[in-house]
Amino acid sequence: MEAEISNPLIIKNFEIYSLSEQAVTLSFGKEISEVLAQQIRCFNHILHQNPFKGFKTTVPAYATLTVFFDPIIVFSADLEGISIFEKVSTFLNKLKTFKIDLSNYKGETITIPVYYGGDFGPDLDEVSLHTKLSKEEIIKIHSSVTYKVYMIGFVPGFPYLGGMDNRLTTPRKTHPRAIVPAGAVGIAGEQTGVYPLDTPGGWQIIGQTPAILFDAKREQPSLLKAGDEVVFKPITLKEFDHLLGK
């Protein structure tokens, strides 16, 4: 008997294609949407609960979930199909019939403290000029939304966040900086994000977080993972120093 599911999610159809001999990608659609993200999150959960022989890991993205495996183990595993691709695809297609209870499955909400403006937000003026909003309004709007982590990509620990208020949309800088410090909070077009490492970049930097987004010494090196929710909380310079342990 199947346990009663109060809020079931049914996995819609997906297309499977080969990324490499050791990975297939499941494509759930072509747009950025909360519905697709939820489908991907849930299917990822189902797969981790019911892995096949040789399964290694997954990479969730906006509209895809990529599944990595050991081809040699899959090849000799007792799975339906002849080629490695067939064996993995057939298995994954069968997992579609699994149902998952959404009420039990939610990402974490993580609060990221941010000191906005000043030396830490050198582009707040430029964003203000472009959006015709005061600095205070920008900070208020940026910190009053709950953002969704759609995926981690680009550099270790970098979150692709969805949900920024359109009023903050500002194009990238004409001249990218050679180094944007780790922890810099920025805006690029309709996106907002936080730099996890010192990297070159063209985002409009509006603030800085003392939070460490990436640390290889942590058990989970990336602070955020796909499916989490993020809230930015404005802090004072004193709080910033305190959080940094100064």
Place this chain on the structure above:
Amino acid sequence: MLSSIQDLGRMDYLDQAIPVSGAMDQLSARIANKAVGNSDSDAVIEFTYAAAEFKAETEILIAYAGDGATLSVNGEKLQAERPIFIPSETVIKLVNNPDGARTYLAVAGGWNVPEVLGSNSTYLTAGFGGYGGRTLKAGDHLKSFLNLSESSSIILRELKGDKIKYLSWNIPKALLLPQDRKTIRVFPAKEFTWFDSQSIIGFLSDSFSIGLNSNRMGYHLEGNKINRVEKDELLSTAVFPGTIQVTGSGNLVLLMADCQTTGGYPRIAQVASVDLPLCAQLKPGNSIRFSEISKEEAEFLYIEREKELARLTLAINSRF
């Protein structure tokens, strides 16, 4: 000159955007390890080109493979792809080999560096793994693990003495590779049909040269531009070493070991895994061509290569 500690890479943190990393030419790295009786995944040194010199402070059992350099002692070349006993205080020099770019040095027991996130591989961009998360430089001291495998111990016992000594056999990498090392086999990637037919024909028949701006993350390929017909934007999605992307200006980028885990450029093709070791040996200015195979064929080649490598391991283990 870039030398770093690598192994076969890390797969478990791709979802946190930590690249696979690992040896660019995994075939050479594995052969060097096998030759000293190590496990394939033991840490090796990846030398890019030559211009390095190191001293064995104690006696060691080493092996090297790859085409970027030959190792020599007092002007005398050391034989590649086989175990070599090196007495203490020997100075070994790398001499440039015009054939390729990368050379792998294995030591019996493996190089002793702390494991970071399940691997010994150095990831330079984020500065972790391998030897303090950085490239090797003059003055560094590297140690090997002291507990040797049974095969390593037997090989060492057989060669141990007061001078450089080899075993008579080697693991010939050339036998595992196609004759033509400048034709790279690829299978069509998801966005293969996003380009006009002229461009696709060109991609599969023209030659492309490796750009100067090429490194462990990827190679820029210079050649005819690829014209896109599909105007859809691709949402960022997973990529993997061997993925060939087409940039906004129609240029090709071949992703290599330290590539990002996701990308938003359309992908025209994927290099067959068995040919990635060929790509790893390419240098700026080298000219290559792509030839199309099916993904089933790529799978088949992968399995065949692994079978051959497994047979080699068996042969070594049964001998020692």
